[in-house]
Amino acid sequence: MATRAHSWGALVYVIIPIFSGCVWLAMLLGMLLWWTVEKHSEYITPMRQNQTIAYISDIGAHSLQPLFIAMGTVTVVSFDIVFIAERWLRHRGKLAPNTSLTQKVLSICAIIAAIVGAVGLICLTCLNDVSHGSAHDACLAIFIAGYIISAIFICWEYQRLGIHHRQHRILRISFWIKLAFILLELGLAIAFGVLSDKSHYTAAAVCEWVIALVYAFYVWSFAIDFIPAVRTRHYASKETEVEMAMAMEGESRQRGWDGTAAEQNGYGNGRVAPQPARNF
DSSP: OEEEOOOGGGHHHHHHHHHHHHHHHHHHHHHHHIIIIISTTOOOTTOOTTOOSOOHHHHTTTTTHHHHHHHHHHHHHHHHHHHHHHHHHHHHTSSOOOOSHHHHHHHHHHHHHHHHHHHHHHHHHHSOTTTOHHHHHHHHHHHHHHHHHHHHHHHHHHHHHHHHOTTOHHHHHHHHHHHHHHHHHHHHHHHHHHHHHTTOHHHHHHHHHHHHHHHHHHHHHHHHHTHHHHTTEEEOOHHHHHHHHHHHHHHHHHHTOOSHHHHHHHHHTTSOOOOOOOOO
């Protein structure tokens, strides 16, 4: 059951993932321009001798580390708010509600994995790869794994939601976008690891930059999920529908309606049907 209401305040939920992705992209562009324009794409520590393209972390280990920390933190914190907001809106019925405990558990698992990924990014920006190489690499793995696992849980939840809300095409669209993210990022992460292990550092750096760019588009994809909330459609839960039905039935008995046809006629015309005389 769905009802319409005016709720332009829900537009803020669309803005949050757009803002988060823009901050991330601005950080990447700022760091890349600093290295190419200010440093003329020169060798910087800790680049390897046969490496011609710097890792993101190589650039972020120097004078731009404060920017790396600040903008990276803003990105992941605001993005985690997106996951929490999505759970809240489904709970309130502003988005297609969860129809089972399993779906709610999947949503909560996605939130937890996203928070773990966020902690990984914040730590890797603080532990630069010049002074804390091993710890930095471990945090990078946590960051990538956290958000990939989070995307898996989100996909799983949306797949279950789509079964019960087949009329909402946006669930299917979002599912396929996030599934594409999982496959692409997982493939790039594997390629990044293999290339780094084989000492093909330039190719590995290209993979890292592409992974970071794809992540921005993944963040933006969550704006699509909040469109139904902006359209101000309110989805009533099954419990609400039952309560409404019981209330209408009670009101019908008080008015003296004795059949479905009389009830539909009275409610449909927006007036109270004449009550038959009763002898007590």
